[in-house]
Amino acid sequence: MTPAKRTIYIDTASGAVSSSIGGQAVVDPQFILRTGANLEIAFVTNGAVVELQANSTGRFVIKELGEGDGAALFLDTAWDKTGTGTSTRYTFTGEMDGTALRTSLANGLSKQYGASVLFKEPADTYDSASLPFLVTVNQNYHRSDDAAPLVSADVTLVLNTDGNAFEAFVSGVSKGFLHIINVAP
Numbered sequence: 001m002t003p004a005k006r007t008i009y010i011d012t013a014s015g016a017v018s019s020s021i022g023g024q025a026v027v028d029p030q031f032i033l034r035t036g037a038n039l040e041i042a043f044v045t046n047g048a049v050v051e052l053q054a055n056s057t058g059r060f061v062i063k064e065l066g067e068g069d070g071a072a073l074f075l076d077t078a079w080d081k082t083g084t085g086t087s088t089r090y091t092f093t094g095e096m097d098g099t100a101l102r103t104s105l106a107n108g109l110s111k112q113y114g115a116s117v118l119f120k121e122p123a124d125t126y127d128s129a130s131l132p133f134l135v136t137v138n139q140n141y142h143r144s145d146d147a148a149p150l151v152s153a154d155v156t157l158v159l160n161t162d163g164n165a166f167e168a169f170v171s172g173v174s175k176g177f178l179h180i181i182n183v184a185p
Contacts, residue, residue: 005040006030006038008029008039008040009022009023009044010041010044012044012045013045014131015128016130016131017117017130021048022047026134027134028112029136030138031135031137031138032138033096033102033105033139033140034096035096035140036093036095037093037094037095037096038093039076039091040090041089041090041091042088048086049085049088050086050088051083051085052119053121053122055122057120058090058092058117058119058120059075059077059118059119060116061075061115061116061118063113064114065112065114065134066114068132073098073100074101076092076093076094078092080093105137109138109139110139111136112134112135113134113136113137114132114133114134115133115134115135116130116131116132117129117130154172155169155170156168156169156172160177
C-alpha cells in the first residue's frame, strides 16, 4: 500500500512552509520508521499554487535538529510531478529507513527532526530552498525477523519402538527426536 501523502505548501519568494495556501500553521509531517514516506509539495507565489518551469529539480532532506552540517538521515533527490497550473504537485516518495535514522531514533517512541526542500528552476542561477521545518519520525516495533508464535500447527509425538525417544512431527513433517534418559532417583 502506498502511504498517504503529507502535503506542505512552500512560498517561492520567502521559503515559508505551511500546511495550507497562505497559511501560517506550523507543519510537522508524521512518518513511521521502516515504512513508505510520501511528501507532497505545492509551491505558492502571491497566494496561488504555481507550476515550476519544466525540468526543475528538487531535494528533500531530514537531519538531526540543530545539525545542518550533519549527515542526512533521509534524502530524496527525485520528485514526481503531477498536475498542471494550480493543481501542480511535486511528490517525494521513499522508504523512511536507514542505519543512521534507526540509530538516531533508537528505542524512542518518536523524535522530531529538521527538514528542508531545495529546488531549482533551469532559468535560476542559484538554488532556492524552503525555510527549515519539523518532521516527526515515529517508531515502528515490527522488525523483519519478527514472527508470530506457532499456535495452529498440528504437533504429534510418536514413541519409537525401543521406547528411548519420541519423534516430533509438526503438520506432518518430522522435526527431530526427543530422547528419553532413564536416570535412577
